[in-house]
Amino acid sequence: MYQSKLFTKTRKEAPKDEVSKNAQLLIRAGFINKEMAGVYSILPLGLRVINKIANIVREEMNQTGGVELQSTALQKKEVWEKTNRWDDKVVDNWFKTQLKNDTELGLAFTHEEPMSNMMTNFVSSYKDLPIYAYDIRTVFRNEARAKSGIMRGREFFWKALYSFSKDEKEHNEYYEKAKIAYKNIYNKVGLGDKTFMTFASGGTFSKYSHEFQTLSEAGEDNIFICDKCKIAVNQEIIEEQNTCPECGNKDLRQEKAIEVGNIFSLGTKFSKPFELKYKDEKGEDQFVFMGSYGLGISRLMGTVVEVLSDDKGIVWPESLAPFKVHLLSLGKDEEAEKIYNQLSEKGIEVLFDDRDTRAGEKFADSDLLGIPYRVVVSGKSLEAGGVEFKKRNSEEGKIISIEELIKQIS
Numbered sequence: 001m002y003q004s005k006l007f008t009k010t011r012k013e014a015p016k017d018e019v020s021k022n023a024q025l026l027i028r029a030g031f032i033n034k035e036m037a038g039v040y041s042i043l044p045l046g047l048r049v050i051n052k053i054a055n056i057v058r059e060e061m062n063q064t065g066g067v068e069l070q071s072t073a074l075q076k077k078e079v080w081e082k083t084n085r086w087d088d089k090v091v092d093n094w095f096k097t098q099l100k101n102d103t104e105l106g107l108a109f110t111h112e113e114p115m116s117n118m119m120t121n122f123v124s125s126y127k128d129l130p131i132y133a134y135d136i137r138t139v140f141r142n143e144a145r146a147k148s149g150i151m152r153g154r155e156f157f158w159k160a161l162y163s164f165s166k167d168e169k170e171h172n173e174y175y176e177k178a179k180i181a182y183k184n185i186y187n188k189v190g191l192g193d194k195t196f197m198t199f200a201s202g203g204t205f206s207k208y209s210h211e212f213q214t215l216s217e218a219g220e221d222n223i224f225i226c227d228k229c230k231i232a233v234n235q236e237i238i239e240e241q242n243t244c245p246e247c248g249n250k251d252l253r254q255e256k257a258i259e260v261g262n263i264f265s266l267g268t269k270f271s272k273p274f275e276l277k278y279k280d281e282k283g284e285d286q287f288v289f290m291g292s293y294g295l296g297i298s299r300l301m302g303t304v305v306e307v308l309s310d311d312k313g314i315v316w317p318e319s320l321a322p323f324k325v326h327l328l329s330l331g332k333d334e335e336a337e338k339i340y341n342q343l344s345e346k347g348i349e350v351l352f353d354d355r356d357t358r359a360g361e362k363f364a365d366s367d368l369l370g371i372p373y374r375v376v377v378s379g380k381s382l383e384a385g386g387v388e389f390k391k392r393n394s395e396e397g398k399i400i401s402i403e404e405l406i407k408q409i410s
């Protein structure tokens with residue numbers, strides 16, 4: 001893509017009311033636009049990152065047997081009344097609206113109820129199960145405090161998977177697969193070594209649920225890590241569980257962390273009120289055994305910025321970067337365009353800075369944007385035999401030939 005065609009511009013300053021590092025950098029670099037506290041438009045560069053995260057998540061969910069659907073944002077009151085979760089005293093973060101005839105509606109903040117309700121149309125026999133249905137979409141929450149940028153949106157992008165199993169045993173098998181899929185996702189987005197599976201209070205059926213927590217000073221949570229097992233316990237259960245749940249280690253280390261996902265066993269908590277039942281092999285009615293698996297896609301994008309950026313700007317891992325190569329032309333547009341075409345033909349994603357601006361500005365913008373490989377074409381580089389090649393996270397660049405460049409990045 002030609003950078004001159006990108007309508008977004010970098011800015012020296014973020015809005016004064018923006019206190020979080022992730023939103024400050026993402027706004028300055030032109031990945032998001034702040035509409036109001038907790039509400040951000042995703043701009044072209046940002047959307048490329050969101051889509052990459054979503055695709056990694058999609059790939060891993062499909063690998064577990066997941067099937068994707070698209071749920072609705074508009075929610076019917078009666079469905080939520082079945083579990084008493086329409087009541088604002090029970091759920092304090094609903095956004096509600098109404099039809100012209102005054103019928104009340106909600107804007108989805110999660111989907112356990114509508115999914116359970118919908119599945120009554122499709123589940124009747126043991127032959128219909130298990131089902132692993134997931135959804136990647138925007139959800140809405142009237143969060144009391146929205147000071148963490150895109151890590152706590154009032155409108156945010158997530159993946160939610162709901163599992164519908166015949167019994168607890170079948171459920172547990174899937175739950176273990178989900179743990180592996182989640183670990184794969186955090187590894188692929190470059191947060192593997194900082195993300196801990198964390199024991200949390202369990203809810204209805206299992207003793208524990210699990211959160212995935214990424215270490216960061218910007219985190220709103222506290223976790224207690226067992227360095228031997230590389231797992232953690234969250235703040236809410238540390239009173240009752242103050243040793244490592246796996247090895248009994250008493251020496252847990254406290255750290256601040258960001259909850260980037262969580263998985264829950266729901267048992268029959270939702271299948272009972274919705275009468276989500278199936279006939280087993282003996283022809284007897286059984287309630288479906290459920291689980292839920294959430295992952296904040298926009299929060300994950302914010303987390304990567306919090307954890308991997310430096311004082312010059314964002315540092316994207318290659319898997320999430322909006323482009324793989326940032327090609328900077330310093331007065332050598334024709335030569336640079338040839339390289340742009342060569343790389344593009346090979347399917348390499350290149351952002352070509354063809355703007356008529358100072359070299360210093362191009363370099364500063366390139367650091368701010370955080371694209372993994374910077375390639376500079378200048379009179380000097382051409383004289384020295386090619387282009388200057390530098391990784392975003394290394395200090396020094398080097399001159400390499402165009403053939404060598406193609407070899408290094410394809």
Ligand code: ATP
Pocket residue numbers: 110141143150151152153154156157158259260261262294295296297298299
């Ligand atoms: P938190 O304790 O941070 O409010 P939660 O327990 O409410 O999270 P869930 O309802 O289980 O979270 O949502 C699943 C995932 O969605 C979370 O693990 C997190 O990654 C993400 N998430 C939750 N709330 C937000 C938000 N306001 N903005 C962005 N992502 C969010």
Ligand code: MG
Pocket residue numbers: none
């Ligand atoms: Mg919450």
